Amino acid sequence: MRLTCDVELVNRLLPSFNLKKASRSCRAQVSLGKKPASSSKDGALFLMVCTAKDRNGVKFLVKGNIEQIFGKFVSDGKATIRIRDPQQDVCISKADPLQLKNILNLIHQASQGKDLDRTALSALTPASARQVEKPKTKMTILTRKDYPLTTTFPSSLESLQVSQCSMKRIDQRILQLSKLKILNLSHNSLQSLPESYGRIYSLYELYVNNNQLTKLPISLCRSSLSTSLVVLDISENQITTLPLELCELKQLVTLKADKNDLKSLPATIGKLIHLKSVSVAHNKLAILPAGLTRLQLDHLDLYCNPLELQQTESVIMSQLTFPTLVECCARSIKKYRVPYTDEDLFPQLCQYLDSARHCWCGNYCFQCCARYIATVDLRRVSATVTAWDNVGTKLVPVEAFLCSQNCLTKFQNNSVAYWK
Ligand SMILES: [Zn+2]
Known part of the structure; x- marks a missing residue:
């Protein structure tokens, strides 16, 4: 014994x-x-x-x-x-x-x-x-020759860093490390993230910065990481949009997405109530989602984004039209979280679904919605803001969408209700 x-x-x-x-x-x-x-x-x-x-x-x-x-x-x-x-x-x-x-x-x-x-x-x-011998909990691999090809990763690992190894996809053996809490795969050549995270159930921190990712897959937001992930670093990739499903990473505190090609932030970002630090410097953001104003951040970094203030009043830019059949279907797919992949649908339909907007009533909408633009003082959102300090103002344009006549009427009756 x-x-x-x-x-x-x-x-x-x-x-x-x-x-x-x-x-x-x-x-x-x-x-x-x-x-x-x-x-x-x-x-x-x-x-x-x-x-x-x-x-x-x-x-x-x-x-x-x-x-x-x-x-x-x-x-x-x-x-x-x-x-x-x-x-x-x-x-x-x-x-x-x-x-x-x-x-x-x-x-x-x-x-x-x-x-x-x-x-x-x-x-x-x-x-x-x-x-x-003490079970190994931490491992750092910084060169390709140190990467274990014939041996296995110790199953007791809690922190693993694999950098500068030109890794193109995440090794399946890493996804079997059930005790992993910190995974750092920065400075590689990752082009995609896996559909499922295997036996990783309690990952706190995921660093995939400095890779070649073009999108953050919805599957990550709905994976086993959704209830545990606290830090997500996707800086220095080529990501153009973040999915609305980002809001399913419920424990997220720190989001770093600097130096990407982001043109917008997901409207649902306001649902991430634990979020304290958002860093999206060096992107292509011209307008922010109105949902951002629901957050109480410690730090917000918007440095080097083409945010331009056109007017200071709230305005409704487009009028509501009747939703098309495609829109009705797409709204249902998003609402009832019907799973789909790039193989199930035509690429145009996938793009259409990716362009979903989020009305402040909680419903999704696509083209048939009213868009309104308002101005928000970022000092109400975050304790410290890094932006274009030389102008001396922290006013930025925000946009939101209204999915129905009902929402539009409510908004017209009290346009500032949402901002409070
Ligand atoms: Zn609505």
């Missing part, structure tokens, strides 16, 4: 001598067994703790020598075994709960002198270096 876990050995006598040892737990292997020499039936059982420093291990007699087992947090992988002689506590953490339960059970039985099933016991051989 062997258990890989973190162990801290605490000498209970030290405090009574007024000594305090800096406690530190380290990766270890705990096993229960008999010494090879005493293979006879009456051989004494020992609990052995092997660490990287001491691979031969410390052995504690079990029979009649276990004062107490503290197993209240066994389901969290934690327990403490109190040894009578020497007066030490074996504090176990980060263990597999099921295995820990098993070994504690065996120790309990053995301490009371009961016979154990011989198959469950270990021969108390020293642990190998691999068995006691």
Whole structure:
């Protein structure tokens, strides 16, 4: 019976001598067994703790020598075994709960002198270096020759950076790293992002800046990352539009999309209530979505965008018309989140669907909608704004769309209601 876990050995006598040892737990292997020499039936059982420093291990007699087992947090992988002689506590953490339960059970039985099933016991051989090494949680690969081709990525990885490796698409093996929290694939040649993110469920930070992406796929916004992603960096790509589905990345706090070809921001950006920092410098934004004004940002970077203020009053630029059949279908596809890919539809229809607008009532609309333009002071949106400071004003034009006569009437009755 062997258990890989973190162990801290605490000498209970030290405090009574007024000594305090800096406690530190380290990766270890705990096993229960008999010494090879005493293979006879009456051989004494020992609990052995092997660490990287001491691979031969410390052995504690079990029979009649276990004062107490503290197993209240066994389901969290934690327990403490109190040894009578020497007066030490074996504090176990980060263990597999099921295995820990098993070994504690065996120790309990053995301490009371009961016979154990011989198959469950270990021969108390020293642990190998691999068995006691700390699981690798961070990996940085900055050259192509360091990229693992024949070996695998350690499944314990929480942070992975692969840069300057001319990667064209994300390696499927990376998508199987279920513990990954930070993934940095910047400075590669990625042309697309995957449709699904495999076993990655709790990614906080995704960096795909300095690649060759031309769009941010809807699938990313609807993937397993949608409930976990906090930082998204897509700077220095060739992205022209961000999908309205961006709003499904509900936990997003930081969005960096500098140096792209963005002509607009999604109208739904106002739904990202946790958003604190938006950076879209060096793009082609001439107008901002009205939804942006619903945010309370700490920082907004709009440097080097052709934002031009035409007038300061709110105006309705176009009148409502009857929606066409195509528009009705497209509105339903967006509203009911009907999945589609580039293979299902003609390219024109995909482009049409990508051009969706978002009315402030929550519905989607396309060509048959009224467009209005207003002016907003960015100081109401963000604590700090980086823009064209030489003009000394933070007024920018914003646009929004109204999907129906009903919405238009409401807007005409109180045109500032939305801005509040
Ligand atoms: Zn509407």
